Amino acid sequence: MSINKVLAQEIANKVMQVIPYNVNIMDDIGRIIGSGDPGRIDNYHQGAQLAIEQESLVSIYHSEGGTKPGVNIPIHFRNRIIGVIGISGDPDIVSPFAELVRVTAELLLNQEFLFRERRIKEQMKEEFLYHWIFRNEDYDKSFINNGEVLGIDISIKRKAVIVKSKMNKLIPLHDQEFMFRLNPNLILYIVPIPSEVVKRIEKGLVNSEFKIGIGEPYTNVAKSVHEAKRAIEIVEKLDMNQIHCYYKDLKFIDYLTNKDPSLNDMNKFYEELEENSKGRELIETLISYITNSGDMNAISKELHIHRNSLAYRLQKIEILTNKNPKKFTDLFELFTGYVLYKMKTS
Template identity: 30%
Template sequence: MEVVKIKIQVVRLNVMILTRSLADNIVQKTKELTALHMNVMDANGIIISSSDHERIGIFHEGAAKAIQNGVDQIITEEIYQKMIGTKPGINMPIRFDDMVIGVIGITGDPDQVQPFGKAVQMMTELMLQQAFLSEQVGNEEKARDFLVQDLIAGQNDRGLDAVIARGQLLGVDLTLPRSAWVIQTENSDKQTETLEIHRSLVRKISNLFPNPRQILCSRVQRNRWVIITEMQPLTDRSRFESISNQIRKLISERMSTKAYLTVGRQVPGADALHVSYKEALTLLKINRLFPENAAVKHFYDLGLELMCAEVNASTRAHIIDRSLGALPDFPDLMETLNAFLNCSLNIASAAKMLCVHRNTLLYRLDRIKEISGNNPRNFDQAAQMHVALLLVRMK
């Protein structure tokens, strides 16, 4: 009997591809459950997976007939001698969306394997449906990831209408005012590298919002996630704080490390979301410079820190030198000045915070004035020193 070897090829019918890896999975699962010898043939009748690896790549004439006629092909001992690439058994069409995309074959005495035929055929088609649904979910998630990447990069070369249309295909209304949220974690050995864990985390984050389908959530770097949401934090402050804290807790527990969350301004159009994202990144820098503050920051919560973050290096050095002089060389006095300013120039409160006597604090304030050339008990000069202290931490 002639055995013909033909190069394996993948044929796409409708939107489902019967690939080698998918066929291998079908053979493995069905053989585990039935202990029968299995073959999977593509739409051209080529064996693309088999429990007998020697048969892979062979043209199976029985499968070709099953595809052509759309019915089961039973191959007896007598028939298989006359057909190319076959062995006794049963070959059944694999259907997807009412189209034959391949064949599943069971090798053995037809009388013995035929009772298993329909069960194997049904199980194979169910596995195809599951694989298709998984692929569709994966494709949508990839489309959402790409959309987030383009939005935060400001890459809208085809115009706002095209971006809105991409959102509509995903069920996301990008005509609504939106803001960019950034979640950042510290470096951690524990990573969410597997696709299923990543998808699960994205779903859990999205489900924290009132309208999960309107949420675009994507992991854009190893330790960074971006959320694009229509939620208005200033309108419902309590809900915003609840959701943001739950997100931080979820990420922190999953990654076993600290998580920061920052929120840029809400912008009227999708074409300005990259601005909101950049603001969230600026807030992230501030958040990590001032860890004693809340680990969630919204653009509208900050003023002075934002202005200081925009100061360039040379101007920053000038302001620090003019306002503090040599004071940074005296850590104890820097701590005293910071406490005094945080207590709104109240001597009693500052002394209590520092756990020192009032006279000790007064002595230190005099020393601060002497070294810096500015009087911390003078409001205008104290304001300048406060800005300088912020700039010191932003070096």
Template identity: 25%
Template sequence: MKILEHIAQDIIEKTSEIIKYPISITDNEGIIIGSTDKSRIGIFHQPSLEVIKKNVIVDCKSEIEKRILPGVSAPLKFNNNVIGVLGIVGEPREVENYVQLVKNQVEMMCQEAFRKEMVELKEKMVEMFVHQIIHYTENEDDRNGQILQSAKLLEFDLHTNRVCLLIDIKNFSETLSAKKTTDDLFGSFPLQYFQREVLSFLQLIFQENKDDFISFLSLERFIVIKSLPYPRSFTVLIESLNEKLQKINNFLESKYRLTACIAAGDVSSSLSGITESYHNAVKAMNIGMRFDPETHIHLYNERETLFRLLPKELTSNYQNKLLKLIAPLIQQDNYEILASTFIGFCKYNMNLSEASRNMYIHRNTIIYRLEKISEITSLQTSSFEHCMLLYTAIQCYEELKAEPAI
């Protein structure tokens, strides 16, 4: 068994220090794979085959030529199968009291090593599966067949309602760079340990049943594909996000002086729907961090987020038509003042008194600027339909300005 081979020498070194007797471990073919005397590793140990065959504890006699030392050998079992043999070197009457104790300890360590290996294997499968889902497209038959196979293997129910959550570590790259130059301990700290610790903590916070999948997308972004098995599951989840985020931030702040934010997509129950939920969570995170960076929870289905997304969702042809409407306004030297005044006027429900009070601008100044906009664009700021077009056109232009140059 490979697990025993991987941990045999480590077990030997830790155990022999305690009981003060030389120890050896052979595999199920009688080859020594761990020994207090490392020169014996790789030697065939004949008595081990007898122990394996009979599945009993055997006393060994000293045979110098065959390099067999006196002692007691006991079978090591895993899932009721003999996987190797433990040998304690010494006078059989003296060491037999230790055999069962050490045997139990070795078998427990094998079980723990196997459990850990299975957990890591599943996490790698989940990681691969999550990446398959977020890049899912309906017209790729080969890849989609692999996704369905992975879903079956992981017992991922495609018909359960789910929502994608993103957890982003805020300013992680900047903080990491700063710490590496000022903190020697942090500079040498392996990043995979950080990722493992955060992932384990998120599993404690979000993992409520086997249908909840949690993985990482990068060092600073984690994903939760949360199952919603009951009618109110989504509502309950959203209501609990503040508390969950507080726990996450307490953990991050105490250990790494970092904080996080959360974005949630919409609810879906199919592969394409989960993919869409992920992309919508990304949109919600981007919009939220740009327009409301002080807020730490961003929901895609909130009206403000949907409104912010509107310019991005329009076709390029439609965007161009909107931009033509305000082209004369964009050319004005005081465009920024006129545009911000109009946006504020819309934000405060097209109510002059409310806009004036909250924007600290005289009512007559707002009226003058709105009339100026109407004169330049031929769009009437007293008309809801015209205001809607004008607002969307300005948002399109601002989005265009914000895009990085290629």
């Protein structure tokens, strides 16, 4: 620990709020680096140099060169002299303040050291979290040890929970839960299982629009992070009306999107339909047919159309695609084609 000019001046200012004398702060070679008299900064202080050499309080009664009367007492940090604090004035008058001022300065230095230490640890932790959440390869011994030093047990299974909201509010974290801000609108939580973090998040987002992506639990959290992000992406691209985006419920869609390009020939059909209002009506009808499991009454009620109009639209879809929505295998292909189209074009 060393004293820089900013900290030295802060100490001088705080001490001078308590005592009515000028205070100088010198570094470990006796150079003035903080003072109530700005003109003395960077000058060498003979009394401070003597205090360092003698490792004790030094009183100066007469002015000599640039040295003024006063007392100088070493500042210690972890049993090492790191500077000197000087009080200008008649030594017989200012000496009683010397020990009090020294203790005050050392307390301020300890506070600064603890603050810096905490800040460095937080920076190290944030950097570790960044590597952790994006690390796809296996964890080696060095990586595991680094986690242990920061209090992170990376050997246990965790799941990723991503909150997307314009009003993200941080929640209190429990043991072995960690938070990382991906961007202003995305906050990532890495939590062990089981965890009630989703309920805690929801309490803090009352009256806000938000979506929560939830990955599966793994020892390698990067995979769960990818799944949580992907879950939100799928729900948004498909205009699915849901807040909780569980990847396990959307895994099949993701698989189709990445593994089955052979169904992309449906893209042209949906592209043509979306070019006009009548076509969009057919898409809306198909999606309603799927979400209502083919219940004609429920579909008619949802779309506000007569059953005859609904039957006409389903027939129109069959004519245009040669796929009968009432036939399960054809309906599956129609829905899969729609998913692929939306995921590609949104």
